[in-house]
Amino acid sequence: xxxxxxxxxxxxxxxGVTVVPLYCAEDVALLPVVRPLVHWRAVYAAPAGHRSxxxxxxxxVPGRDRVLLGEVARMARVGQAAVANWRCRHADFPSAVxxxxxxxxxxxxxxxAWLLAYDKIGVPVAMPxxxxxxxxxxxxxxxxxxxxxxxxxxxxxxxxxxxxGWSTNLDADELAALTAGAPGASVSxxxxxxxxxxSVLGEVSVIERFRxxxxxxxxxxxxxxxxxxxAAEGAAGxxxxxxxxxxxxxxxxxxTRHDCGGIAPVDWCREHxxxxxxxxxxxxxSGIRCTTxxxxxxxxxxxxxHP
Ligand SMILES: [Zn+2]
Ligand SMILES: [Zn+2]
Numbered sequence: 178x179x180x181x182x183x184x185x186x187x188x189x190x191x192x193g194v195t196v197v198p199l200y201c202a203e204d205v206a207l208l209p210v211v212r213p214l215v216h217w218r219a220v221y222a223a224p225a226g227h228r229s230x231x232x233x234x235x236x237x238v239p240g241r242d243r244v245l246l247g248e249v250a251r252m253a254r255v256g257q258a259a260v261a262n263w264r265c266r267h268a269d270f271p272s273a274v275x276x277x278x279x280x281x282x283x284x285x286x287x288x289x290a291w292l293l294a295y296d297k298i299g300v301p302v303a304m305p306x307x308x309x310x311x312x313x314x315x316x317x318x319x320x321x322x323x324x325x326x327x328x329x330x331x332x333x334x335x336x337x338x339x340x341x342g343w344s345t346n347l348d349a350d351e352l353a354a355l356t357a358g359a360p361g362a363s364v365s366x367x368x369x370x371x372x373x374x375x376s377v378l379g380e381v382s383v384i385e386r387f388r389x390x391x392x393x394x395x396x397x398x399x400x401x402x403x404x405x406x407x408a409a410e411g412a413a414g415x416x417x418x419x420x421x422x423x424x425x426x427x428x429x430x431x432x433t434r435h436d437c438g439g440i441a442p443v444d445w446c447r448e449h450x451x452x453x454x455x456x457x458x459x460x461x462x463s464g465i466r467c468t469t470x471x472x473x474x475x476x477x478x479x480x481x482x483h484p
Pocket of ligand 2: 438461470
């Protein structure tokens with residue numbers, strides 16, 4: 178990134194006049210996009226007065242700032258095959274400036290300019306955020322926003338999902354109060370970039386509050402992965418509960434049946450409705466358990482509600 182100019186600032190007693198380079202705001206906003214190999218979270222979270230992790234990186238030599246195809250793929254969030262494809266199909270894709278035929282190197286500014294021109298990357302306009310509706314003790318419901326969220330979903334039902342993000346003191350206190358105690362809280366709707374709206378049946382708790390040197394507060398929530406599923410449609414969300422009846426649904430059942438063998442009971446079903454109050458093995462729809470159950474039933478002949 179090249180400065181677009183400079184100003185001279187007189188620090189008086191602290192060393193006198195210093196030349197401070199000026200950078201274009203767009204270039205600065207693009208940094209996390211065009212340098213995907215930098216651990217930006219560590220940079221943001223570095224306490225004031227500490228050496229920034231950026232200091233450990235090799236300085237960029239103008240004219241010798243090069244990238245491999247793999248890093249270009251990470252910038253554009255596509256597979257390496259897609260980048261190789263662009264290179265073949267577009268005559269104006271920057272030519273290699275070094276490396277080998279197998280591992281060609283490209284000039285980073287030239288590649289960034291090409292990616293921008295073809296809308297493969299964009300200038301981030303705002304910090305991404307996640308919004309969540311938490312239902313705590315006494316069915317109290319509150320909305321929260323996590324800036325620069327990080328959502329890590331476990332691969333199996335025994336694992337733990339985690340969501341962290343920057344929050345305010347007030348929100349962090351309220352979250353802690355809502356999720357305190359043994360049963361924890363539930364999340365009726367969690368919306369974040371890159372995932373469908375999620376819902377968590379319960380046991381949501383605050384596992385960490387981290388104060389960065391610059392005063393930001395980062396909160397981490399966690400819950401058992403088996404309790405996470407797709408959120409029901411509508412702003413209120415909520416878990417789409419599937420119940421697997423201990424006795425298979427009979428001829429009088431009018432509930433919606435799912436691939437997992439579970440049903441979403443309707444009030445008026447004679448077997449599973451409000452009057453019957455059947456004993457069922459509940460799990461969140463489209464969650465890990467739902468998928469596992471559905472996979473275990475491949476080839477089963479039940480009519481399916483899923484496309
Ligand atoms: Zn039924
Ligand atoms: Zn299910």
